Amino acid sequence: MAIAPFVDGYDQLILDLDGCVYVGEESTPGAVETLDELRGAGKRIAFVTNDPRRSGEEYVRKLWGLGIRASLADVVTVGGAMQHLLAETRTGRTAFVIGTAAMCRHVADAGLKLLNGTDLASRADVVVVAGTDDLVYDDLRNAVLSVRRGAELLGTSRDPTYPMPDGLWPGTGALLAAVEYGSGAQATIVGKPEPGLIRTALERLGAGRTLVVGDRLDADVAAAARAGLDAALVLSGGTTAAEAEAADDPRPLVVAENLATLALRQG
Numbered sequence: 001m002a003i004a005p006f007v008d009g010y011d012q013l014i015l016d017l018d019g020c021v022y023v024g025e026e027s028t029p030g031a032v033e034t035l036d037e038l039r040g041a042g043k044r045i046a047f048v049t050n051d052p053r054r055s056g057e058e059y060v061r062k063l064w065g066l067g068i069r070a071s072l073a074d075v076v077t078v079g080g081a082m083q084h085l086l087a088e089t090r091t092g093r094t095a096f097v098i099g100t101a102a103m104c105r106h107v108a109d110a111g112l113k114l115l116n117g118t119d120l121a122s123r124a125d126v127v128v129v130a131g132t133d134d135l136v137y138d139d140l141r142n143a144v145l146s147v148r149r150g151a152e153l154l155g156t157s158r159d160p161t162y163p164m165p166d167g168l169w170p171g172t173g174a175l176l177a178a179v180e181y182g183s184g185a186q187a188t189i190v191g192k193p194e195p196g197l198i199r200t201a202l203e204r205l206g207a208g209r210t211l212v213v214g215d216r217l218d219a220d221v222a223a224a225a226r227a228g229l230d231a232a233l234v235l236s237g238g239t240t241a242a243e244a245e246a247a248d249d250p251r252p253l254v255v256a257e258n259l260a261t262l263a264l265r266q267g
C-alpha cells in the first residue's frame with residue numbers, strides 16, 4: 001500500500017505512543033503495517049511519550065511485543081528527560097517521587113537521594129510527580145508537606161488522562177493537580193507540551209522535513225508548535241472529532257481517524 005501524499009512529503013515522523021501507536025496493550029488499527037510501510041518507503045521514525053510509568057527499555061520491549069521494530073535510540077521518554085534535567089542541575093539533592101519504580105530509578109540515577117520510604121520523606125528538596133497506577137494518600141501527604149516546606153515541584157506532564165481500551169484513565173496531570181492544589185505551588189513541567197522531548201527526537205533523527213503525529217491537542221500538537229514543526233492529529237486516543245474541529249491555536253494540519261488512515265493511501 002502506498003504512502004498518503006501528505007505524509008510522503010516528509011522525510012521523518014515523530015510519533016506519540018499512547019493513543020497513536022497503541023492503546024493499552026493493543027496496537028491501534030493498522031499501526032504495525034503502517035510503520036512497516038513507512039520504513040519501507042525510507043521514512044525515519046522516532047517515538048516519544050509523556051507516560052512515565054515505564055523505562056525506555058520497557059517501551060522497546062513493549063513495541064517489539066506488538067510487532068513493531070524499535071531500538072532504545074528510537075524512543076524518547078519523559079522519564080529520560082526528567083533524569084537528564086535532574087542530573088544537569090540538581091545532583092546531590094534529596095527527592096520524593098510520586099511514580100513507578102522506573103521513575104524512582106531515573107531520579108536516583110540522576111544523582112539525587114531518594115527519601116521514599118524513610119522518616120524524612122516529607123522533607124525532600126525536590127518533589128517529582130509522575131504517573132502511577134499505585135497511588136496512596138501518604139504519597140500526596142509527603143509531596144504536599146515537602147513543597148510547603150520549600151521543595152521544588154517538578155511534573156512529567158499535565159496530561160489529565162491517558163487512553164485505555166475502556167476509556168480515559170486519570171493521568172499524571174490528575175495526580176499533579178492534587179499536589180499543586182494542596183501545596184499552593186505550580187510545578188515545572190518537563191514533558192509535552194514543552195518542546196524538549198520533540199527536540200531530543202529531532203536530534204536523534206537528524207535533518208529533514210519532520211511531521212509530529214499525536215492524539216492530544218494540548219500536548220502533542222502544542223509541543224510540535226513550540227518546536228517549530230508541523231503536526232497531525234489522530235482520533236484514536238484522547239481527542240474527539242468535535243474537540244479537533246473546535247481547536248484554535250495551535251491547529252493540526254491534518255486530522256485522521258488513526259495512524260493508518262493518516263499515513264497510507266486509502267482505497
